[in-house]
Amino acid sequence: MNSLVTVAGVAALLVSPLAAQANSDAITFPRAGEVCDQVGQVCYDSYGPSIGITKIYFGQFAADRLSQNLSRSSSRDFRLSSGQACSISMRTCWNDGWNAQNKDKRLTRQLFASAPAQPQPHAHKQVAKQNGFCSLSEAGRPMFDGPCDLKQVVKGNTSRFRIHLSNGNTYVFSNKGGHSYTIKDSFGGSWPVTFVDHGNTGVFRFANYKLVATQNNGSSQPTTGEVAGAAVGAMLENLFR
Known part of the structure; x- marks a missing residue:
């Protein structure tokens, strides 16, 4: 699996396990298909970090910052401040980060359940x-x-x-x-x-x-x-x- 992380999620890599557990309440689900990280002030959908959704919930400054970060990375995969990681191409999230051993069913369902399935998964x-x-x-x-x-x-x-x-x-x-x-x-x-x-x-x-x-x-x-x-x-x- 490609374990590249978007620049928008770099700060999440610095979060310790205890801090990640404490930050779990900072992950919100505004609507179906949307996830927002209150710590990193970034929102995501089934395509990865979303500038538009981030602007709605965190304002123009957060949206501009995300836009600049995305311009420096080609990966849409991300990790939340709570430690969970999501692969856009695999349409899956894990609660143990990029170890990718324990699937986070709730987060996976929130992001990808309402998104159209990929008819050719190998083509991503x-x-x-x-x-x-x-x-x-x-x-x-x-x-x-x-x-x-x-x-x-x-x-x-x-x-x-x-x-x-x-x-x-x-x-x-x-x-x-x-x-x-x-x-x-x-x-x-x-x-x-x-x-x-x-x-x-x-x-x-x-x-x-x-x-x-x-x-x-x-x-x-x-x-x-x-x-x-x-x-x-x-x-x-x-x-x-």
Whole structure:
């Protein structure tokens, strides 16, 4: 098993067994699929440390600190201040840390019971799909505002966001470890992408474009902004796939 620990969990390694037992009450379960460590001020879901959830429960400072820590590590596995450790690829937590001999059934169930099962465990591939609402702007000028389909694929230390706008345009952002994304153009070149996780909302900035994608229940109706979206689609179809 890969025993790499995210930088966000490094502080937990310094916790003694007695302190770990005392800190067990500091681990909270806000909602199904969420775990928060009050000592480290980090929250987790079935994909590992979550910047969005951390911001909800611990504020912007904790979220920014986690974002910086994640940018220095490609592993999503983590250890809590109470001593429990969780492997995202194996979808399992243990109460004896990385010795991984005693499965923590409660923590495993809390994190992974409601998450979709992996059809190919050896590939360590996780897929999440969601309807959403997106806006696209160029140099601050609105170009699209309407419904979109969101898809995230995580495999090993590689993740990919696929955003399909209702005007037919699709944008694919790739990450091969760390916290840096790229988008490819039709000539095989790559553009750097700045990505900010705001929980249910993700903000992608590339070239002079800003794409904001927000999860919802898919009930939003198309708006007149789709007309502008079609125009920008024609303008970008020779550049972006």
